[in-house]
Amino acid sequence: MPATVAHGLFEKTSTLYAGLEGQVRGGGRRPPLPPQDRQRAGTAGMIFGSYDGEIRYGVLSLNRWGLRTYGKVHCRLRAETIAHRVTFLETNSYLFVRRQELNPGDPIPAGYRAIWANRHLLALAKVEPHLEKDGDPAQWPDLLVRSDGRDRSQDEFIEAHIFGTFNSESIGSVEIDEEGPSNELEKLLARIVVARHRESQDSPIEGSTS
Amino acid sequence: MRVCYSISSGLILLPGKPGSEPAIFSVGGPIPDSPADNPSLLSLVSDWQETNAETLDSARVDVRTKYLRYWAAQLLGDLIIGLPAALECDTIKYLDDLLDTRVVPKEVIGELLQAPLARPESGRRLVAVADDLGCTAVALVLETTVELQPRLVALSGAWRRLSVEHFAALGRSPEELWRQLAHRGGILSLLEAADNAFIDCWLRTNDDVESITPSDQAILHAMGHDLAALFYEEPFETEFDPLTIGPGFGTKPFVSMVGKLRTYFQKHYEYSFQSTTWGGDARLVSRCHPPASAIEEVEPAVLFVPVRSKGLLRDAA
Numbered sequence: 001m002p003a004t005v006a007h008g009l010f011e012k013t014s015t016l017y018a019g020l021e022g023q024v025r026g027g028g029r030r031p032p033l034p035p036q037d038r039q040r041a042g043t044a045g046m047i048f049g050s051y052d053g054e055i056r057y058g059v060l061s062l063n064r065w066g067l068r069t070y071g072k073v074h075c076r077l078r079a080e081t082i083a084h085r086v087t088f089l090e091t092n093s094y095l096f097v098r099r100q101e102l103n104p105g106d107p108i109p110a111g112y113r114a115i116w117a118n119r120h121l122l123a124l125a126k127v128e129p130h131l132e133k134d135g136d137p138a139q140w141p142d143l144l145v146r147s148d149g150r151d152r153s154q155d156e157f158i159e160a161h162i163f164g165t166f167n168s169e170s171i172g173s174v175e176i177d178e179e180g181p182s183n184e185l186e187k188l189l190a191r192i193v194v195a196r197h198r199e200s201q202d203s204p205i206e207g208s209t210s
Numbered sequence: 211m212r213v214c215y216s217i218s219s220g221l222i223l224l225p226g227k228p229g230s231e232p233a234i235f236s237v238g239g240p241i242p243d244s245p246a247d248n249p250s251l252l253s254l255v256s257d258w259q260e261t262n263a264e265t266l267d268s269a270r271v272d273v274r275t276k277y278l279r280y281w282a283a284q285l286l287g288d289l290i291i292g293l294p295a296a297l298e299c300d301t302i303k304y305l306d307d308l309l310d311t312r313v314v315p316k317e318v319i320g321e322l323l324q325a326p327l328a329r330p331e332s333g334r335r336l337v338a339v340a341d342d343l344g345c346t347a348v349a350l351v352l353e354t355t356v357e358l359q360p361r362l363v364a365l366s367g368a369w370r371r372l373s374v375e376h377f378a379a380l381g382r383s384p385e386e387l388w389r390q391l392a393h394r395g396g397i398l399s400l401l402e403a404a405d406n407a408f409i410d411c412w413l414r415t416n417d418d419v420e421s422i423t424p425s426d427q428a429i430l431h432a433m434g435h436d437l438a439a440l441f442y443e444e445p446f447e448t449e450f451d452p453l454t455i456g457p458g459f460g461t462k463p464f465v466s467m468v469g470k471l472r473t474y475f476q477k478h479y480e481y482s483f484q485s486t487t488w489g490g491d492a493r494l495v496s497r498c499h500p501p502a503s504a505i506e507e508v509e510p511a512v513l514f515v516p517v518r519s520k521g522l523l524r525d526a527a
C-alpha cells in the first residue's frame with residue numbers, strides 16, 4: 001500500500017483499515033459519483049453481492065512482499081487474524097468480471113476461488129504452467145506474485161478478499177520497497193511506518209504467510 | 211469538470227471519455243498515472259472528495275497544495291508523538307524545506323490546532339531541537355503551536371460548555387461543527403483574535419459556511435457571544451494577557467508579534483530569540499542592539515514586548 005495509507009493505519013491502534021466501502025457503509029460520507037465508482041461498485045457487487053462493502057482487498061503471497069504497483073509499504077497480515085474470514089480469487093476481480101463476461105446475477109464460475117485451507121490448490125492451478133519438475137522452490141514467490149512495479153495491468157496475482165476490517169495489530173511484518181519509484185515524503189513516511197510497527201512489536205506473534 | 215480527489219494520498223480521479231476507462235493521477239506518491247482499473251486501488255483510500263476543476267493542471271495544483279499541507283501537519287504530529295532520533299532529525303529537515311518553499315506555515319498551524327496537544331512538553335523540546343538544526347521555520351511553527359495551547363484548551367473547554375440548543379438549532383453536532391471550524395482555519399483565527407474582535411472573527415469564520423440561512427446567522431451570532439463569554443470566563447493558564455499588554459496593542463496578537471520579530475531579526479541580525487510561554491518569558495537576545503530605525507519598521511505593538519522582558523528594544527529605541 002502507499003506509505004500515506006500505511007501511515008494512517010499505524011497512527012494509532014484504534015484506526016481501522018476502512019477503505020472506501022467501509023466509510024460509505026458507515027454513513028460517514030457520500031460515495032464519489034463519477035463512473036469509476038459505478039465500475040468499482042459493479043465489480044464488487046457482482047462478486048460479493050450485498051456484503052461487498054465489507055470486503056478489504058489483498059494479495060496471496062509466499063513471502064513478505066505484495067504488489068509493487070500499489071505502493072512502497074508491504075504489510076503482511078497475521079494469519080490468525082484473517083484465516084477465518086478470507087477467500088481468494090484467481091486474479092484481479094475487475095479483470096475477472098470482464099474476462100468471464102459476468103453480468104449481475106450470474107453465478108461465479110467454479111474453480112477460481114478458494115478458502116484459506118484450500119489456497120494452495122488455487123495457487124497450484126494458477127502457476128502450474130510455469131512450474132517445472134526440478135524447479136527451485138525459491139522461485140515460487142515470484143511466480144505467485146508478478147509485477148514490474150510500473151504497470152498494474154501487467155500484474156499477475158491471486159487476490160485476497162478479507163471480510164471486515166483490521167488494525168495495525170493485525171500486521172505481522174512491514175517491508176519497504178526501496179527500489180520502486182518514490183519521492184522524499186513517501187520515503188520518510190515509510191520509515192515512520194516501520195518505526196511505529198517496531199514500537200508495537202513488544203510481544204511479536206509469529207504468523208504464517210498471507 | 212467534476213473530479214474526485216484524496217488529500218491524504220494525493221490521488222485524483224477523472225471520469226474517462228465515453229467508452230474509455232477513468233484515469234487516476236498522483237500528485238505526490240509513487241503510484242503512476244494510469245487507468246483506474248480495479249477496485250483494490252480505489253478502496254485503499256478513504257478520504258475521497260469531489261470538486262469542480264477547470265483543468266487537470268489546476269486540479270493538480272490545488273490537490274498538491276492541500277496534500278503537502280496535510281502531510282506537513284501529519285509529520286509535525288509524528289514529531290510531537292515521538293520518533294527515533296535519526297528519523298526525527300530527517301523529518302525536521304524535510305519539514306523545514308517544505309515550510310520554507312511550498313507550504314504556508316500559518317495554514318499548518320491551523321491544521322495542528324484541531325485539538326489540544328496531549329504532550330505540549332514534547333513540542334517545547336522539539337523547538338530546541340529544530341533551533342539547533344537551524345530549522346527556524348519548524349521551530350516557529352512548533353513554538354507558536356505550543357504557545358497557543360492554553361488558549362486552545364480554554365476555547366475547546368468553552369466549546370464543550372456551549373448550550374446544546376445552539377447545535378440542535380443548526381442541525382449539527384458539536385464535534386461536526388468544531389471539525390468544520392478547524393477545517394476553515396477558524397480556530398487559529400479565534401485564538402489569535404483580541405477580545406473585542408472575537409465576535410467579528412467568529413462571524414467572519416462562519417460566513418462561508420455552505421447553505422447558511424438568516425436564521426442560522428442569528429443562531430451563530432448568539433453562539434459566538436456565548437462562546438466569547440465562556441472563553442474569557444477563566445484566566446488562561448499563563449499570567450500573560452496579550453490583550454492588555456499596553457496601549458495600542460489591542461488587536462495585535464502576541465503570536466504574530468513573535469513571528470514578526472523573529473523574521474525581522476533573522477533577516478537583519480545574528481540573534482537568538484526565545485518566547486517559551488505566553489507571559490514574562492519573552493526575551494530577545496541580540497549581539498548588537500538594533501537601531502531605532504529598525505524598530506520603526508516593525509509594527510508599533512512590538513515595542514510593548516520588552517516591557518516584560520529584558521528591555522533591550524526599549525533601551526535601543
